[in-house]
Amino acid sequence: MEFYHIPVLFRQTVDSLAIKPDGVYVDCTAGGGGHSAEILSRLNENGRLICIDRDPQAIEVLNSRFGGDSRVTVVHDNFFFIVSILSKLGVCSADGILADLGVSSRQLDDAGRGFSFHKDAPLDMRMSIEGLTAADAVNTLPANELRRIIQTYGEEKFASSIANAIVREREKQPIETTLQLVDIIRSAIPAAVSRQTHPARRTFQALRIYVNGELDGLGKAVEDAFSCLNKGGRLSIITFHSLEDKTVKQVFASLTQGCTCPKDFPVCVCGKKPKAKVFKPVVPEREESEKNPRARSAKLRTAQKL
Numbered sequence: 001m002e003f004y005h006i007p008v009l010f011r012q013t014v015d016s017l018a019i020k021p022d023g024v025y026v027d028c029t030a031g032g033g034g035h036s037a038e039i040l041s042r043l044n045e046n047g048r049l050i051c052i053d054r055d056p057q058a059i060e061v062l063n064s065r066f067g068g069d070s071r072v073t074v075v076h077d078n079f080f081f082i083v084s085i086l087s088k089l090g091v092c093s094a095d096g097i098l099a100d101l102g103v104s105s106r107q108l109d110d111a112g113r114g115f116s117f118h119k120d121a122p123l124d125m126r127m128s129i130e131g132l133t134a135a136d137a138v139n140t141l142p143a144n145e146l147r148r149i150i151q152t153y154g155e156e157k158f159a160s161s162i163a164n165a166i167v168r169e170r171e172k173q174p175i176e177t178t179l180q181l182v183d184i185i186r187s188a189i190p191a192a193v194s195r196q197t198h199p200a201r202r203t204f205q206a207l208r209i210y211v212n213g214e215l216d217g218l219g220k221a222v223e224d225a226f227s228c229l230n231k232g233g234r235l236s237i238i239t240f241h242s243l244e245d246k247t248v249k250q251v252f253a254s255l256t257q258g259c260t261c262p263k264d265f266p267v268c269v270c271g272k273k274p275k276a277k278v279f280k281p282v283v284p285e286r287e288e289s290e291k292n293p294r295a296r297s298a299k300l301r302t303a304q305k306l
Contacts, residue, residue: 007034007035007100008100008102008238008284008288008292008294008295008298009238009282009283009284009288009295009298009300010034010035010038012282012300013035013098013100013236013238013300014035014038014039014042014098016234016236016279016282016300016302017039017095017096017098017234017236017302018096018234019039019042019043019095019096020047020095021042021043021044021046021047022043022044022046022047023043023047023048023094023095023096024047024048024049024050024091024093024094024095024096024230025039025043025047025048025049025050025094025095025096025097025098026049026050026052026079026082026086026094026096026097026098026225026228027039027049027050027051027052027098028052028079028082028097028098028099028100028225029052029053029079029098029099029100029101030051030052030053030058030062030074031053031055031058031100032058032061032062032065033051033061033062033065033066035098035100036049036051036062036066036072037065037066039096039098040066040069040071040072043071045071047071048071048072048073048091049066049071049072049073050072050073050075050085050086050089050091050094051066051072051073051074051075052075052077052078052079052082052085053075053076054076054077054078054079054127054128055127055128055129056076056128056129057129059074059076062074073089075089078128079099079221079225080217080218080220080221080224082097082221082224082225082228083224083227083228086228093228093229093230093233094228094229094230094233095229095230095232095233095234096229096233096234096235096236097225097228097229097233097234097235097236098236098237099225099235099236099237099238100237100238101214101237101238101239101240101244102238102239102240102294102298103115103127103208112124113125113126114133114134114178115204115208116178117178117179117181117182117198117200117201117204119178119179120177120178120179121177121178122135122176122177122178123135123138123175123176123177123178123180123181125204125207125208125211125212126211126212127212128212131211132211133211134181134207134208134211135174135175135176137149137207137210137211138166138170138175138181138207139170139174139175143163143164143166143167144163146159146162146163146166146167147159147160147162147163147164149206149207149210150162150163150202150203150206150207151206152206153205153206153207153209153210153215153243154202154203154204154205154206154209155202155242155243156202156203156206158188158189158190158193161188161189162184162185162188162189162203164188165184165185165187165188166181166184169184178204181200181203181204182199182200185199185200185203186199186200205241209243214244215243215244215247218244218247218248219247219250219251222235222237222247222248222251222252223251226251226255226275226276226303226305229305230305231305231306232304232305233304233305234302234303234304234305235302235303235304235305236300236301236302237300237301237302238298238299238300239298239299239301240294240297240298240299241297245299245301248301249301252276252278252301252303253278255274255275255276255278255303256274256275256276256277256278256303257272257274258272258273258274259272259273260272273306274306275305275306276303276304276305276306277303277304277306278301278302278303278304279301279302279303279304281299281300281301282299282300282302283298283299283300284296284298
């Protein structure tokens with residue numbers, strides 16, 4: 001099976017891990033193995049790489065690509081459970097951990113997965129190909145819950161109109177395909193707005209986040225990943241929208257917080273010290289954004305354990 005993906009901030013991300021040849025590294029969202037392959041190329045025979053992905057199609061490709069390399073372990077799971085994943089593997093800690101929170105090019109471009117609002121397909125959007133689908137959500141959730149999801153996860157100001165339009169349409173017939181939903185969304189948004197950007201972009205983002213639980217527990221997952229680092233180890237995370245980035249930024253900020261004693265205290269009595277050093281965020285250069293439009297909103301944040 002072919003599983004391609006254009007890794008965003010490729011060189012910058014792998015470099016941010018400051019890879020040691022004999023270190024232990026974890027690619028939490030390995031996908032087609034782009035970042036993983038580069039990490040592996042920098043490891044010697046004593047190094048170790050753990051590739052995690054929740055998508056069974058990605059796991060099939062990773063096993064095919066790295067299955068013959070004794071340094072690599074492929075795990076089919078959600079990296080939100082990284083503590084238990086590493087524990088089961090007998091890995092006490094890692095020297096570097098990477099998480100690319102974006103949807104892969106393969107998932108977006110495979111019409112059958114239902115992520116794209118440009119191609120007609122069953123309304124699915126499940127990264128794990130298990131559980132609740134986007135069709136289940138739009139056909140069963142109350143209007144107020146649909147409005148909340150679209151407004152919160154899509155930051156869509158026409159969320160109420162879109163939710164009401166979805167409910168009206170599903171009373172006539174089930175909403176089963178991507179382009180069927182696109183037409184409903186387009187009918188609920190002013191034509192002038194639709195001409196500025198694709199009218200379904202924000203709603204599809206919202207449904208994808210909801211269906212896959214991408215923000216549910218993300219903060220704790222980042223904290224857990226950081227806790228799995230060795231001293232001096234680095235955690236690098238690529239985000240693609242403001243909600244993800246805000247969560248990662250807040251967790252990283254909390255890790256840098258030191259003494260919380262009142263300023264007028266002559267000496268520190270709380271004993272709190274910063275746990276991390278956080279590096280300046282990295283965004284794609286113009287050339288990369290022009291070649292790969294999906295990179296435009298990407299942001300790389302890295303924290304090093306003190």
